[in-house]
Amino acid sequence: xxxxxxxxxxxxxxQGRDRKTGKDRKSYRVRWEVAGREFGKTFQxxxxxxxxxxxxxxxxxxxxxxxxxxxxxxxMARELNSRTWYELAVAFVDMxxxxxxxxxxxxxxDALTTVTPAFLSSTRGAPSDAEIRRALYTxxxxxxxxxxxxxxxxxxxxKWLKANTLPLTQLANAATxxxxxxxxxxxxxxxxxxxxxxxxxxxxxxxxxxxxxxLRYLDAHPMDFVQWRAPKNEEKIDRKVVANPQQAxxxxxxxNSRDPALTGFFACMYFAALRPSEVMHLxxxxxxxxxxxxxxxxxxxxxxxxxxxxTDSGEMREDRELKHRAKKATRDVPACPELVRILRxxxxxxxxxxxxxxNAPGSRPGPVTKSTYLRAWRQARETALSPAQQRxxxxxxxxxxxxxxxxxxxxxxxxxxxxxxxxxxxxxVLLKVYASCIDGQxxxxxxxxxxxxxxxxxxxxxxPAAETLPPICRDE
Numbered sequence: 016x017x018x019x020x021x022x023x024x025x026x027x028x029x030q031g032r033d034r035k036t037g038k039d040r041k042s043y044r045v046r047w048e049v050a051g052r053e054f055g056k057t058f059q060x061x062x063x064x065x066x067x068x069x070x071x072x073x074x075x076x077x078x079x080x081x082x083x084x085x086x087x088x089x090x091m092a093r094e095l096n097s098r099t100w101y102e103l104a105v106a107f108v109d110m111x112x113x114x115x116x117x118x119x120x121x122x123x124x125d126a127l128t129t130v131t132p133a134f135l136s137s138t139r140g141a142p143s144d145a146e147i148r149r150a151l152y153t154x155x156x157x158x159x160x161x162x163x164x165x166x167x168x169x170x171x172x173x174k175w176l177k178a179n180t181l182p183l184t185q186l187a188n189a190a191t192x193x194x195x196x197x198x199x200x201x202x203x204x205x206x207x208x209x210x211x212x213x214x215x216x217x218x219x220x221x222x223x224x225x226x227x228x229x230l231r232y233l234d235a236h237p238m239d240f241v242q243w244r245a246p247k248n249e250e251k252i253d254r255k256v257v258a259n260p261q262q263a264x265x266x267x268x269x270x271n272s273r274d275p276a277l278t279g280f281f282a283c284m285y286f287a288a289l290r291p292s293e294v295m296h297l298x299x300x301x302x303x304x305x306x307x308x309x310x311x312x313x314x315x316x317x318x319x320x321x322x323x324x325x326t327d328s329g330e331m332r333e334d335r336e337l338k339h340r341a342k343k344a345t346r347d348v349p350a351c352p353e354l355v356r357i358l359r360x361x362x363x364x365x366x367x368x369x370x371x372x373x374n375a376p377g378s379r380p381g382p383v384t385k386s387t388y389l390r391a392w393r394q395a396r397e398t399a400l401s402p403a404q405q406r407x408x409x410x411x412x413x414x415x416x417x418x419x420x421x422x423x424x425x426x427x428x429x430x431x432x433x434x435x436x437x438x439x440x441x442x443x444v445l446l447k448v449y450a451s452c453i454d455g456q457x458x459x460x461x462x463x464x465x466x467x468x469x470x471x472x473x474x475x476x477x478x479p480a481a482e483t484l485p486p487i488c489r490d491e
Contacts, residue, residue, distance in 0.1 A: 017080035054086035101180040117321035124156035126219035133195040210246040269395035279361035286354035288420035292317035295382040310350040422452035
């Protein structure tokens with residue numbers, strides 16, 4: 016609460032005795048009134064009193080609002096009640112925690128851990144960089160872990176961090192913000208961070224500082240006043256990672272020879288453009304697999320591998336809604352006859368009626384683990400690809416099968432709106448990300464330009480033969 020109703024009186028001098036020494040002593044009291052309430056502050060010297068009073072007078076003359084509870088101009092009140100970066104970052108994590116997915120929690124903790132060293136107020140007695148990062152990531156920015164006492168080796172590091180981060184009033188300094196942004200753009204080894212990593216971490220920092228503005232710890236967002244150029248983010252898919260149908264079938268055959276229970280797992284990514292998390296969540300009753308022809312996969316969610324310390328249940332995995340969808344939303348994806356045959360074979364030999372389609376091997380409950388399918392994919396690349404292809408980025412990770420599927424659909428002429436619906440993208444993102452993977456458009460565009468630039472004689476010779484025939488010979 017603030018007001019402009021302010022009166023400032025002259026400094027009053029008081030004569031008294033020092034309680035400790037008993038000697039005569041003068042004191043000087045500055046008095047002022049804010050919204051009818053009197054405030055005062057006593058100083059030992061006249062110079063200090065007049066300096067403080069002048070700050071009040073200047074604020075009043077410049078039309079700065081005064082804070083009613085403290086009686087101080089708003090900038091002075093914020094400085095008095097200033098929070099540190101440590102307090103803000105912890106409050107931001109706690110505010111986000113209940114509504115954030117486990118993967119988002121990890122992402123927030125990772126970004127705040129990266130940027131916090133740029134907001135340290137001192138290096139005196141500082142722990143090692145590795146100790147600081149471990150304390151920040153595993154305890155300070157993890158609400159579920161912070162509810163318990165820290166381990167003996169982390170306790171002194173946490174105590175030092177609490178006392179040695181900058182007050183938020185200093186974060187308004189452009190040089191401080193620029194230092195933080197430069198820190199986000201640098202890897203631990205000193206090299207430049209990937210553009211998408213910088214963008215993700217910058218968004219978290221922006222959100223944390225926006226929360227400080229929301230709580231009125233800051234007047235304005237300090238990042239809005241810093242002209243900092245982020246690394247250019249190349250969002251288009253590199254066409255070199257996209258496997259053609261022959262290469263994809265060779266990879267699936269290599270998987271089938273070593274890990275036949277995972278053939279359908281990778282086939283869902285290539286033939287239906289599913290994300291790995293969506294394949295892990297896929298259930299037997301969500302697969303419509305007729306004896307012949309096309310089938311359907313009715314997706315209802317995704318399963319994320321995040322680590323037990325980030326989930327509310329304490330389990331390694333977390334079942335979530337489909338990406339960018341409401342909690343109960345579903346997505347239907349067609350299954351081509353080849354995929355239907357593969358999934359019917361999988362259901363017959365490895366199925367779990369009523370349960371997940373793809374489960375961990377043996378008697379272990381739950382879906383197939385990330386480490387299992389990544390190992391199988393590495394082995395398949397070694398078997399199916401030539402040494403030169405293995406060194407390249409061709410289908411380097413299983414997710415590239417999804418890229419290959421979407422690219423294939425687009426190249427086959429399926430409308431972008433339909434591809435976006437099946438793949439779970441917006442049309443804008445689909446065309447922005449996969450534009451470079453649409454083959455054949457360059458040649459068609461060149462032919463249209465040639466036709467537009469052709470002379471009348473060239474246009475006449477290029478007309479279809481039917482147009483040069485007598486009318487009676489044309490098709491009626």
